[in-house]
Amino acid sequence: MTRLLLRAWARRVPPSRRDRWLEEWLAELDALERRPTGRALERRFRALRFVWGARAHAAETARLDRSANPVTKRTPMMMMMASDLRFALRTFRRAPAFAMVAVLTLALGVGASTLMFSVLDGVALRPLPYERAEELVMVGSSSQRFPGLAPVAPADFADWRRRSVTFAQMIATEWWTLDLVDGDRPARISSAAVSGGFFEMLGATPQLGRGIDARDEAEGAEAVVVLSHGLWERRYGSDPSILGSRISTVDQTFTVVGVMPASFVHPEALWSDGVELWLPTSQTGSNMTTRSGRFLQVMGRLRPGVSLEAAREEMAAISASLAEAFPASNAGRETLIEPLRSETIGDVGRALGLLMAAVGLLLLIACVNVANLFMARAADRRGEIAVRTAIGAGAGRIRAQLLTEGVVLSLLGGVAGVVLAYLGVAAFRSIDPVGIPRVESVTVDARVLTFSLIVSVLTGVAFALVPALRLARPDALDSLRAGGRAGPDSASRRFNSALVAVELALAVVLLVGAGLFTNSFLRLQSVDPGFDAENAVTMSLTLNSGYATREERIAFFRTLAQRIEELPDVAAIGYTSALPFAGDRYLTAISFEDREVDPADPDAAEYSRVSEGYFAAMGIEVVVGRSLGELDDARAEPVALVNEAFARRYWPGEDPVGRKVATGRNQPTWYTVVGVVEDVNREALDAPATPELFLAALQVGVSTAQVVARAEGDLDRTVAGMREAVRELDATLPVEFSTMEAYVVASLNRSQFYTRLFGGFALLALLLAGVGVYGTMSYTVTQRTRELGIRLVLGAEAGQVTRMVARQGLWITAAGLLAGLVGATLASQVVESFLFGVSVRDPLTYAAGATFLALVAMAACWLPARRAGRADPIRALQSE
Amino acid sequence: MARNRALGAATVAILRAVRDGYRFGLDIMDATGLPSGTVYPTLARMENRAFLDSEWEDDATARADGRPRRRYYRLTPEGARALAEALERFGLIADSSAAAPEGAG
Numbered sequence: 014m015t016r017l018l019l020r021a022w023a024r025r026v027p028p029s030r031r032d033r034w035l036e037e038w039l040a041e042l043d044a045l046e047r048r049p050t051g052r053a054l055e056r057r058f059r060a061l062r063f064v065w066g067a068r069a070h071a072a073e074t075a076r077l078d079r080s081a082n083p084v085t086k087r088t089p090m091m092m093m094m095a096s097d098l099r100f101a102l103r104t105f106r107r108a109p110a111f112a113m114v115a116v117l118t119l120a121l122g123v124g125a126s127t128l129m130f131s132v133l134d135g136v137a138l139r140p141l142p143y144e145r146a147e148e149l150v151m152v153g154s155s156s157q158r159f160p161g162l163a164p165v166a167p168a169d170f171a172d173w174r175r176r177s178v179t180f181a182q183m184i185a186t187e188w189w190t191l192d193l194v195d196g197d198r199p200a201r202i203s204s205a206a207v208s209g210g211f212f213e214m215l216g217a218t219p220q221l222g223r224g225i226d227a228r229d230e231a232e233g234a235e236a237v238v239v240l241s242h243g244l245w246e247r248r249y250g251s252d253p254s255i256l257g258s259r260i261s262t263v264d265q266t267f268t269v270v271g272v273m274p275a276s277f278v279h280p281e282a283l284w285s286d287g288v289e290l291w292l293p294t295s296q297t298g299s300n301m302t303t304r305s306g307r308f309l310q311v312m313g314r315l316r317p318g319v320s321l322e323a324a325r326e327e328m329a330a331i332s333a334s335l336a337e338a339f340p341a342s343n344a345g346r347e348t349l350i351e352p353l354r355s356e357t358i359g360d361v362g363r364a365l366g367l368l369m370a371a372v373g374l375l376l377l378i379a380c381v382n383v384a385n386l387f388m389a390r391a392a393d394r395r396g397e398i399a400v401r402t403a404i405g406a407g408a409g410r411i412r413a414q415l416l417t418e419g420v421v422l423s424l425l426g427g428v429a430g431v432v433l434a435y436l437g438v439a440a441f442r443s444i445d446p447v448g449i450p451r452v453e454s455v456t457v458d459a460r461v462l463t464f465s466l467i468v469s470v471l472t473g474v475a476f477a478l479v480p481a482l483r484l485a486r487p488d489a490l491d492s493l494r495a496g497g498r499a500g501p502d503s504a505s506r507r508f509n510s511a512l513v514a515v516e517l518a519l520a521v522v523l524l525v526g527a528g529l530f531t532n533s534f535l536r537l538q539s540v541d542p543g544f545d546a547e548n549a550v551t552m553s554l555t556l557n558s559g560y561a562t563r564e565e566r567i568a569f570f571r572t573l574a575q576r577i578e579e580l581p582d583v584a585a586i587g588y589t590s591a592l593p594f595a596g597d598r599y600l601t602a603i604s605f606e607d608r609e610v611d612p613a614d615p616d617a618a619e620y621s622r623v624s625e626g627y628f629a630a631m632g633i634e635v636v637v638g639r640s641l642g643e644l645d646d647a648r649a650e651p652v653a654l655v656n657e658a659f660a661r662r663y664w665p666g667e668d669p670v671g672r673k674v675a676t677g678r679n680q681p682t683w684y685t686v687v688g689v690v691e692d693v694n695r696e697a698l699d700a701p702a703t704p705e706l707f708l709a710a711l712q713v714g715v716s717t718a719q720v721v722a723r724a725e726g727d728l729d730r731t732v733a734g735m736r737e738a739v740r741e742l743d744a745t746l747p748v749e750f751s752t753m754e755a756y757v758v759a760s761l762n763r764s765q766f767y768t769r770l771f772g773g774f775a776l777l778a779l780l781l782a783g784v785g786v787y788g789t790m791s792y793t794v795t796q797r798t799r800e801l802g803i804r805l806v807l808g809a810e811a812g813q814v815t816r817m818v819a820r821q822g823l824w825i826t827a828a829g830l831l832a833g834l835v836g837a838t839l840a841s842q843v844v845e846s847f848l849f850g851v852s853v854r855d856p857l858t859y860a861a862g863a864t865f866l867a868l869v870a871m872a873a874c875w876l877p878a879r880r881a882g883r884a885d886p887i888r889a890l891q892s893e
Numbered sequence: 894m895a896r897n898r899a900l901g902a903a904t905v906a907i908l909r910a911v912r913d914g915y916r917f918g919l920d921i922m923d924a925t926g927l928p929s930g931t932v933y934p935t936l937a938r939m940e941n942r943a944f945l946d947s948e949w950e951d952d953a954t955a956r957a958d959g960r961p962r963r964r965y966y967r968l969t970p971e972g973a974r975a976l977a978e979a980l981e982r983f984g985l986i987a988d989s990s991a992a993a994p995e996g997a998g
Contacts, residue, residue, distance in 0.1 A: 033964075037918070040950075040961040044919045047960070063922075066929025073934035077941045 015064045025071040027078040097417035115383045119426025122379030124433030127465040129372040135455030137362040144216020149353035152311040165311045168304035179324040182214040183313040188284050192747050195260050199747040204290040206297045214314050222256045222271035229293035236296045238267040242275040244289040263557040281450045282356040304342040325350050374519045381516045382785045384476035412481045419477020427469030446766040513789045514829040520782035521833020524862035527775035534768040536850035543693035545632025548724050549753035552735050555717040563714040576738040582726035587627030592719035593695045594756035604675045618704040622715050630721040638670040638688030646711040653684035657692045659704035697760045699849040786873035790822050794881045801881050815882030822874030830863050900979045907935050908976040916965040944972030
């Protein structure tokens with residue numbers, strides 16, 4: 014016993030001194046034992062206590078040796094790491110399959126989380142691209158009828174700006190469009206009318222010239238515009254001498270005074286979409302002194318140090334005094350102030366947080382997997398580790414080596430992951446998911462790369478730490494040295510099984526999530542919008558001030574419709590003032606002869622003006638009465654059609670044909686209903702139809718219209734024909750083409766985006782879980798080779814052994830599935846608002862997810878189990 | 894580290910025991926009353942500082958006694974000087990008894 018201890022401690026003594034050290038102690042021990050005093054037990058105890066000191070002696074000898082011998086002097090940290098690094102790379106070269114699977118697994122994990130982080134960072138975390146953006150707020154006028162940040166009347170804005178002291182600056186904007194007629198082709202440019210100081214407030218400096226300032230707002234000021242970098246480049250060839258030149262619409266000419274840099278982004282919280290040109294609010298012709306017309310969006314910059322609450326209090330006081338002074342327009346109005354940031358990002362931040370969590374799960378799965386592979390690998394390396402320990406490597410040194418291997422693996426995975434993330438970001442930006450703001454600021458940059466680096470290193474430490482701690486324990490080495498005769502101890506086996514169960518559970522959660530989204534997407538896709546989207550070409554155009562009277566406008570569209578109808582491939586053609594799915598919606602107050610107006614719930618309907626061919630061109634059926642006709646023109650009695658939802662709501666169980674309905678409350682115009690058309694989804698497939706009123710375009714006229722042509726042949730030829738038809742009538746009118754299908758697909762963009770995203774994650778998770786189960790089961794089989802061999806020798810059937818191994822895997826699978834289903838039930842609450850037509854507890858989705866995973870897990874179990882059953886007993890016994 | 898510090902009481906006791914003729918590890922333990930975990934590392938340290946050197950017992954002698962050969966320590970001139978200085982500091986020059994200067998067991 015005592016000599017055994019001495020030999021154990023001798024291993025700590027540097028080899029050059031070890032023999033003499035041991036010899037000295039054996040002599041000392043011998044001398045001690047020769048002493049005759051004491052009883053046997055006492056003597057033994059004395060010897061043990063004596064030998065105990067040898068431990069300190071060995072350590073001291075080793076220490077003295079290190080400090081005395083400059084060559085084997087304590088290796089500096091850096092050198093130790095370098096040698097660990099070289100060793101790690103050598104190890105991977107020896108086991109390329111292991112290294113490749115590990116790196117690939119990590120690349121998927123790091124890649125997905127890097128991609129997700131770059132999106133989250135670009136959209137939600139990064140400050141808005143304006144100077145001291147935290148001081149910027151949106152200010153809106155809220156009423157009972159239009160709660161929230163509703164538009165503001167110009168006179169109110171002027172008073173706010175004059176009276177408030179908490180704001181350093183305040184500006185107003187209005188979305189505008191300009192139909193430019195300079196150059197070869199007329200073009201409709203999305204613009205923003207802004208009050209003076211707009212760019213200055215955002216801290217943006219023009220690349221050329223100046224912004225819009227106070228002098229441009231003065232009465233009689235020259236009409237000026239500032240161009241976006243994109244418009245300047247595209248339409249004016251980046252002409253450096255653009256400043257001072259003129260651009261024009263049919264009835265206005267503007268002088269270009271500035272060009273914004275490419276980096277300037279028009280605030281997305283403003284309704285104005287894709288703005289490429291800015292003009293002063295004084296040039297729109299809007300009534301800038303009205304208090305009852307509300308059409309401005311107001312933004313402000315708080316004075317430094319002023320809190321949101323202070324500004325809200327001040328604006329509440331100003332609103333109250335305005336309500337008192339102008340009760341007709343301002344009674345019951347409140348002023349709301351919200352940070353620009355939250356108005357820009359909205360609840361997308363929450364959705365992205367959710368996705369980030371999903372990716373976190375994925376990364377966790379990848380970690381668990383690689384940890385498992387690492388453990389399985391370590392079984393093959395026990396000899397090596399034992400040798401390294403025998404020649405003097407301490408537990409700490411072995412831990413460091415294993416951790417280095419982990420970090421090297423994860424860095425390799427990280428590099429591959431970053432490449433994947435680059436591709437992913439490019440794909441994300443090209444999809445340009447609807448409703449996700451600031452897509453342009455999503456990039457893989459230094460911030461994101463730092464994130465990847467941190468994630469990679471943490472990942473490496475995370476998955477290598479457990480194996481490192483377990484393998485570097487002295488008793489772990491003993492059990493390894495025993496050649497796995499006993500197999501892995503039950504604690505280690507339980508640990509492994511738990512890891513795999515967790516990973517299966519995570520995969521179930523993601524699979525169920527993906528299933529719910531897919532289900533919701535499919536249901537959404539199968540919704541019949543009520544019109545026939547196929548082969549329907551749309552063309553939008555707006556008449557300019559050249560068409561001053563209603564008669565001129567009616568005449569223009571009547572002629573245009575005739576020209577298009579004569580095109581060879583056009584089967585039907587119509588036009589409307591508000592096309593479904595195109596984002597045009599107008600609500601009007603309506604009244605009936607036999608009904609009092611309920612002020613709390615005034616009657617209202619969506620309203621559009623359509624031509625007689627519109628319903629046919631859209632494939633919308635007239636279910637009762639008749640459609641509009643050529644004769645329903647200005648000379649005839651005013652007529653209208655309603656949809657089924659309208660009829661159900663206002664004339665339940667009655668025949669609407671012949672009834673009268675009026676628009677406008679003060680001077681109502683009465684229309685006789687001549688027919689009912691089937692319901693159509695106006696905005697999106699998941700938005701049910703609401704009451705709609707259709708008036709005759711030939712009677713009331715339109716100035717902005719979407720022409721719908723049902724094409725029977727080549728769509729491109731139809732488009733060209735329609736463009737030519739407009740050009741022949743008026744060469745200054747810009748037109749834009751699309752198709753009904755494109756509108757419907759665009760409305761599915763969000764649902765499709767989430768479905769693909771979750772689908773992708775779930776697929777990865779499934780893959781990773783499969784690899785995880787396979788890895789663990791293989792490891793177990795390798796570890797139990799000897800035991801299984803004995804069973805086979807003792808006469809166990811191969812099938813029995815296979816079943817025995819498989820059973821273990823199936824238990825793990827069952828536990829993982831159960832935990833995953835519980836987890837999915839909890840996690841799915843979060844996605845409830847994203848789903849259409851499917852419950853978050855949809856049993857079929859859960860069953861499908863679980864079955865799918867169970868199949869994969871069973872396959873992953875079966876392969877190693879079958880190998881166990883086929884093992885050659887003799888070789889299994891020799892495998893020690 | 895310990896290397897440049899003044900000699901501690903245990904070290905002085907061990908050096909004194911060696912000077913007094915206790916040259917074998919076990920004997921030094923007996924003479925000083927210090928445990929093996931103190932005595933042997935100190936011997937190693939002192940040899941490293943060249944205050945002690947050691948020699949191995951003659952092979953033949955050991956074989957004659959039927960035991961492994963022993964390692965004997967002895968004081969070097971530097972060791973003797975350092976011990977004298979330390980004893981002066983402890984004020985124990987006159988005392989040459991081999992009793993343990995401290996009550997360690």
